[in-house]
Amino acid sequence: MRVEIINTGTELxxxxxxxxxxxxxxxxxxxxGLRVERQVTVPDGVAIAEALEQAISRAELVIxxxxxxxxxxxxxxxxxxxxxxxxxxxxxxxLDGIGVKFSKRNFAMNDxxxxxxxxxxxxxxxxxxxxxxxGLIVENERTVAVLLPGPPNELRPMWEKEALxxxxxxxxxxxxxxxEVSLRVxxxxxxxxxxxxxxxxKALGPIEVGYCARPGEMDLRLIAADEKLVxxxxxxxxxxxxxxxxxxxxETMEQAVVRIARAAGKTIATAxxxxxxxxxxxxxxxxxxxxxFRYGWVTxxxxxxxxxxxxxxxxxxxxxxxxxxxxxxMAEGALQRSGADLAVAVTGIAGxxxxxxxxPVGLVYFGLAVKNKTTQVLQKNLSTQREVFKYMxxxxxxxxxxxxxx
Amino acid sequence: MRVEIINTGTELxxxxxxxxxxxxxxxxxxxxGLRVERQVTVPDGVAIAEALEQAISRAELVIxxxxxxxxxxxxxxxxxxxxxxxxxxxxxxxLDGIGVKFSKRNFAMNDxxxxxxxxxxxxxxxxxxxxxxxGLIVENERTVAVLLPGPPNELRPMWEKEALxxxxxxxxxxxxxxxEVSLRVxxxxxxxxxxxxxxxxKALGPIEVGYCARPGEMDLRLIAADEKLVxxxxxxxxxxxxxxxxxxxxETMEQAVVRIARAAGKTIATAxxxxxxxxxxxxxxxxxxxxxFRYGWVTxxxxxxxxxxxxxxxxxxxxxxxxxxxxxxMAEGALQRSGADLAVAVTGIAGxxxxxxxxPVGLVYFGLAVKNKTTQVLQKNLSTQREVFKYMxxxxxxxxxxxxxx
Numbered sequence: 001m002r003v004e005i006i007n008t009g010t011e012l013x014x015x016x017x018x019x020x021x022x023x024x025x026x027x028x029x030x031x032x033g034l035r036v037e038r039q040v041t042v043p044d045g046v047a048i049a050e051a052l053e054q055a056i057s058r059a060e061l062v063i064x065x066x067x068x069x070x071x072x073x074x075x076x077x078x079x080x081x082x083x084x085x086x087x088x089x090x091x092x093x094x095l096d097g098i099g100v101k102f103s104k105r106n107f108a109m110n111d112x113x114x115x116x117x118x119x120x121x122x123x124x125x126x127x128x129x130x131x132x133x134x135g136l137i138v139e140n141e142r143t144v145a146v147l148l149p150g151p152p153n154e155l156r157p158m159w160e161k162e163a164l165x166x167x168x169x170x171x172x173x174x175x176x177x178x179x180e181v182s183l184r185v186x187x188x189x190x191x192x193x194x195x196x197x198x199x200x201x202k203a204l205g206p207i208e209v210g211y212c213a214r215p216g217e218m219d220l221r222l223i224a225a226d227e228k229l230v231x232x233x234x235x236x237x238x239x240x241x242x243x244x245x246x247x248x249x250x251e252t253m254e255q256a257v258v259r260i261a262r263a264a265g266k267t268i269a270t271a272x273x274x275x276x277x278x279x280x281x282x283x284x285x286x287x288x289x290x291x292x293f294r295y296g297w298v299t300x301x302x303x304x305x306x307x308x309x310x311x312x313x314x315x316x317x318x319x320x321x322x323x324x325x326x327x328x329x330m331a332e333g334a335l336q337r338s339g340a341d342l343a344v345a346v347t348g349i350a351g352x353x354x355x356x357x358x359x360p361v362g363l364v365y366f367g368l369a370v371k372n373k374t375t376q377v378l379q380k381n382l383s384t385q386r387e388v389f390k391y392m393x394x395x396x397x398x399x400x401x402x403x404x405x406x
Numbered sequence: 407m408r409v410e411i412i413n414t415g416t417e418l419x420x421x422x423x424x425x426x427x428x429x430x431x432x433x434x435x436x437x438x439g440l441r442v443e444r445q446v447t448v449p450d451g452v453a454i455a456e457a458l459e460q461a462i463s464r465a466e467l468v469i470x471x472x473x474x475x476x477x478x479x480x481x482x483x484x485x486x487x488x489x490x491x492x493x494x495x496x497x498x499x500x501l502d503g504i505g506v507k508f509s510k511r512n513f514a515m516n517d518x519x520x521x522x523x524x525x526x527x528x529x530x531x532x533x534x535x536x537x538x539x540x541g542l543i544v545e546n547e548r549t550v551a552v553l554l555p556g557p558p559n560e561l562r563p564m565w566e567k568e569a570l571x572x573x574x575x576x577x578x579x580x581x582x583x584x585x586e587v588s589l590r591v592x593x594x595x596x597x598x599x600x601x602x603x604x605x606x607x608k609a610l611g612p613i614e615v616g617y618c619a620r621p622g623e624m625d626l627r628l629i630a631a632d633e634k635l636v637x638x639x640x641x642x643x644x645x646x647x648x649x650x651x652x653x654x655x656x657e658t659m660e661q662a663v664v665r666i667a668r669a670a671g672k673t674i675a676t677a678x679x680x681x682x683x684x685x686x687x688x689x690x691x692x693x694x695x696x697x698x699f700r701y702g703w704v705t706x707x708x709x710x711x712x713x714x715x716x717x718x719x720x721x722x723x724x725x726x727x728x729x730x731x732x733x734x735x736m737a738e739g740a741l742q743r744s745g746a747d748l749a750v751a752v753t754g755i756a757g758x759x760x761x762x763x764x765x766p767v768g769l770v771y772f773g774l775a776v777k778n779k780t781t782q783v784l785q786k787n788l789s790t791q792r793e794v795f796k797y798m799x800x801x802x803x804x805x806x807x808x809x810x811x812x
Contacts, residue, residue, distance in 0.1 A: 013442045015432030016616065019425055022447070026421030036419045038453065041428070041445040182422070191518040194477050210450070211477050212417045215536075215559055219422070250422075270683075270704070276690025277676075277683030280704040284682025285793050287758055295710045298676070298686040298702030300695075304744070308701070308714075338710070352693055381511065384536055387691050388559045 001174055002059040003029060005039040006051050008066040008076055009150060012041050020152060021065045028159065032168070033176040033225075034061070049079035056083065056143040061167070066150030068133040070112040076147055077118060077136065084138050084145070086120035094125065098132045126162040130154045137166060144170065179227040181234035184247045186217045186399050193220055196240055204236070205229045215384060216392040217246075246399055253398045254282040254289075261292040261405045268401055269338035270296040271309055271330040273321065274348040274364060278394040295338035299330065309333030322347050324365050324377045331367030331375055342404055343369045344397045350386045364393050368400045376400070407580050409440050410465040412457050414472040414482055415556060416449040426558060427471045434565065438574070439582030440467070455485035462489065462549040467573070472556030474539040476518040482553055483524055483542065490544050490551070492526035500531065504538045532568040536560045541568060550576065585633040587640035589626045590653045592805050596624045602646055610642070611635045621790060622798045623652075652805055659804045660688040667698040667811045674807055675744035676702040677715055677736040679727065680754040680770060684800045701744035705736065715739030728753050730771050730783045737773030737781055748810055749775045750803050756792050770799050774806045782806070 005025060011017045019041065026036045037059065042051045044067060055062045067076030081088045095117035102109050116133050119125060126135030126146075131154040136147040146163050148155045168175070185193060190211040198209050201222065207229055210221035220241075222233045238245060247256040261268055270280045270293075280296035283289050297308050302321055305311040311329040319325040330345035348364025355361035362383025368376040378400065382392045411431060417423040425447065432442045443465065448457045450473055461468045473482030487494045501523035508515050522539050525531055532541030532552075537560040542553040552569050554561045574581070591599060596617040604615050607628065613635055616627035626647075628639045644651060653662040667674055676686045676699075686702035689695050703714050708727055711717040716739040717732055725731040736751035754770025761767035768789025774782040784806065788798045 012428065013432055013445060014436065015429035015442075018429050022418065023421035023424050026419055030420060037449065038457075039419060039447040043443070047444065189513065191476050191516055194518065195516060198478065210416050210479060211475075212415075212423065213475060213557060215557065219417070221417070221420075221422075272683075274690075275687070276695075276699075277678075277686030277702055277704065278690075280683030280706075281681070281687045281796070284680075284684075284704075284706065284756075285796065287756075287792055289682075290706055293682075294707030295714070296683055296704030296706065297714075298683065298690070298704070300686075300690065300702065301700035304701045307743070308703075337713070350690075350693075354696075383510070385559060385563070386693055388536070390687070390691065 001034060001061065001171070001176075003034050003036050003061045003063070004055040004059040005036055006048070006055055006062065006064045007039065007041045008044060008048050008064065009041070010043040010073075013043055021155060024152070024156060025063060025159065028164065030178060030180070032171075033178045035178065044073040045075065048076055049083055052079055052083045052145070056140070056145065060143055061171075062143060062145045064145060064147045065155060066148075068116070068135070068147060068149045070115050070133070074115070077115070077120070080136070080138050080145060080147060081120040084120060084140055086122060086138060088118040089121055090114070091117050091119050091125070094119070094134060101132055124166065126158050126166075128154055129157050129161070135162060137163070176225060177227070179224060179230040181222045181230050181237070182249050183220045183222075183234070183237055183241065183245045184217065184251075184253075185220060185241055185244050186246045186253075186395060188218070188241065188244050189213070190218045193218060193241065197237055200236060200240075201233045204233055207233055215388050216382065216395060243403060246402060253395055253402070254286050257398050257402050257405070258283060258286040258289045258292060260402060262288060264405055266341040266405050267292050267294060267338075268405065269294065269334045269340040269343040270397075271334035271343060271345040271367075272296070272298050273300060273305070273330070273346060274350045275346045275390050275394045275397065276300060276350075278390050279344065279346065279397050282394055282398065295334070295340065297334060305330060309337065320359065322349055322359055322363055322365060324379065327365035327367035328369075328375045328377050329367075331369035335369040335371065341371055342401065344401050345369075346393055346397050348382075348389075348393060350389050351383070352386060362389060364389075364396075366393075366397055366400055368404055370404055376404075407440060407467065407577070408465040409435060409442050409467045409469070410461040411442055411445040412454070412461055412468065412470045413445065413447045414450060414454050414470065415447070416451075416479070418447050419449050427554075427561060430558070430562060431469055431565065434570065436584065437586075438577075439584050450479040451481065452485075454482055455489050458485055458489045458551070462546070462551065466549055467577075468549055468551045470551060470553045471561060472554075474522070474541070474553060474555045476521050476539070480521070483521070483526070486542070486544055486551060486553060487526040490526060490546055492528060492544060494524040495527055496520070497523050497525050497531070500525070500540055507538055530572065532564050532572075534560055535563050535567070543569070543572060583631065585630055585636040587628045587636050587643070588655050589640070589643055589647065589651045590623065590657075590659075591626060591647055591650050592623045592652045592659075592801060594624070594647065594650050599624060599626055599647070603643055606642060606646075607639045610639055613639055621794050622788065622801060649809060652808060659801055659808070661692050663804050663808050663811070664689060664692040664695045664698060666808060668694060670811055672747040672811050673698050673700060673744075674811065675700065675740045675746040675749040676803075677740035677749060677751040677773075678702070678704050679706060679711070679736070679752060680756045681752045681796050681800045681803065682706060682756075684796050685750065685752065685803050688800055688804065701740070701746065703740060711736060715743065726765065728755055728765055728769055728771060730785065733771035733773035734775075734781045734783050735773075737775035741775040741777065747777055748807065749773075750807050751775075752799055752803050754788075754795075754799055756795050757789070758792060768795060770795075770802075772799075772803055772806055774810055776810055782810075
């Protein structure tokens with residue numbers, strides 16, 4: 001069964017609004033065993049009919065977002081009626097329902113609202129709990145079109161409470177299942193992962209292997225109709241990639257760190273120079289992090305490293321702030337000052353200025369101090385733009401915590 | 407001149423990744439007087455060639471993102487070569503360049519990298535400053551296709567430094583001009599701004615007024631072909647909106663804060679609880695921030711507030727960590743400990759848990775301590791999702807610094 005999505009809206013094509021409908025609908029459809037084969041964005045206006053005509057010639061399910069409002073540029077309803085050859089019929093009970101919503105908000109009705117009470121002949125009306133424009137389902141012998149309103153706070157509940165149950169019933173016999181294992185990998189490039197794994201995984205059976213690269217990391221995607229096969233492939237990947245897998249599915253690095261630290265009953269502290277608070281900020285993005293994170297320092301200046309973390313001035317003079325020695329002293333200072341079980345320190349040169357021949361932009365040292373253990377120090381070179389550098393360095397710091405806190 | 411965008415990537419159609427390329431490219435193209443007429447997302451694979459074939463039959467400029475990497479699912483290069491009927495030719499100098507990048511990072515090259523050195527005959531190679539896959543420009547008698555790598559940190563600089571200058575030159579005669587003033591406003595809603603301004607601005611002449619709302623803030627966009635008119639409208643808006651305008655154009659709040667503090671020769675310190683380091687991290691996203699930012703604390707636990715910032719235990723016991731008194735004490739402690747000219751403190755309830763009837767989720771206090779001045783305290787209620795709350799609170803904290811540091 002082929003699925004396509006048409007997003008209408010001039011604001012999307014001007015770059016004023018980011019399309020979040022595609023991601024929401026795609027993830028939901030995946031749960032029905034359906035995959036979106038194609039998505040198109042068209043401006044408000046005549047292009048909608050053309051896009052719909054093309055989509056229904058290819059797909060069995062077409063979802064259209066936007067253009068159901070009452071103003072002159074909202075023409076999804078008319079375009080659908082035209083393409084499906086179904087006359088628009090006025091429904092008094094829909095207009096009455098809109099009237100009730102208006103009076104509740106003390107808004108005055110006007111003639112434009114009448115457009116929202118028009119339904120293509122034989123169409124199904126989807127209740128809009130958070131707005132006035134109802135959704136619609138229209139079908140011909142080959143294709144079902146689901147029309148949803150553009151505002152995310154109207155679209156999402158309507159999809160889940162109205163459209164999804166209808167689709168489940170309508171397509172019950174033809175819905176398949178798709179199974180997925182998605183692994184997030186730090187420190188191995190996508191080609192390395194492909195070389196290590198793809199042939200072996202594909203030898204197991206008909207399975208789709210996908211790669212999505214990000215700076216310093218990647219996602220490996222294994223998809224198949226056969227759940228056992230996907231689990232087998234996942235097990236093989238986990239064995240091959242080992243500790244480079246920092247999370248699975250949609251879990252983030254910081255979520256993994258907070259989850260693992262809480263489960264182990266461990267607390268951690270952060271001592272940051274070049275990441276400037278990003279490690280702490282990412283940890284505290286996670287609800288429940290206050291259980292395992294209590295103290296963080298952003299010692300951006302050398303004096304701060306000395307005053308707050310007790311890094312000896314001589315160490316800074318001799319080795320410089322960006323050095324293994326200072327990373328170690330920062331981590332140990334943070335461990336001692338905070339009383340945490342574990343402290344991670346980051347010091348490096350984020351750039352674009354401040355690099356030298358011996359210490360180029362991108363050079364970064366990490367210190368990991370653990371109670372009653374020898375402090376670990378790690379050096380990396382992550383030369384890139386400043387914010388990407390900060391992200392990559394925070395990722396490495398969090399990964400050190402993840403591996404140590406288990 | 408018609409422009410279309412093709413985004414390739416199975417991860418987009420699975421809903422794993424949100425398409426941010428469209429917005430970025432659309433906004434940039436708008437600056438050339440061009441509007442995107444249609445955008446399509448297709449999975450990695452054969453659909454790319456079909457989408458490209460359709461797009462080049464309609465548009466004079468087609469931009470394709472993604473699928474230029476070295477793995478088996480990266481086939482944009484091949485699809486373009488096929489659709490344009492241009493043979494792929496191996497370029498040793500590209501492979502050598504990739505080799506240099508690999509050796510800098512101590513990565514070993516492998517055979518898969520060779521794919522990235524293939525160029526459709528007569529194609530223009532766009533340097534990738536942040537990755538290995540070069541971009542490409544391929545054209546026939548009717549259409550120019552620009553192929554860009556998928557990772558945003560590779561695509562964006564390549565677009566700005568390589569593709570855009572090339573397009574400006576190539577299409578110089580057919581590009582229009584559009585002038586824009588864009589003002590970023592904190593603390594006024596879009597309808598308020600519209601009521602204050604729109605009629606007055608439109609009375610000046612033919613000008614497009616646009617609004618883009620974000621949580622707690624908005625951008626006001628004034629666009630016209632006549633530069634003088636736009637400047638006039640901008641001056642009127644600046645006078646009307648005053649200090650609520652925190653930045654103009656693409657400048658961010660943190661860039662404004664760092665710029666103003668450096669110009670004033672002032673240093674600042676941060677003391678964060680609920681924002682968890684985000685204020686410090688945003689400041690240190692800006693190159694040159696080390697001149698004005700030296701000390702930051704993330705005192706997530708009460709003991710940390712006492713131990714690191716000298717917040718009296720009695721104050722915490724009596725008023726609670728989320729209180730005007732503690733915000734003030736945090737700011738004053740940070741000012742004293744850091745020796746900075748100014749310190750900002752944030753303490754609040756990020757949620758989703760931890761709220762009470764008296765102190766609900768979203769409640770947040772800000773303290774602003776300035777040498778030899780009375781400390782200012784501000785209370786806000788920013789009830790929303792956790793990460794949005796953190797962003798909004800950091801925005802208010804930075805804005806306090808911006809206004810105080812001038």
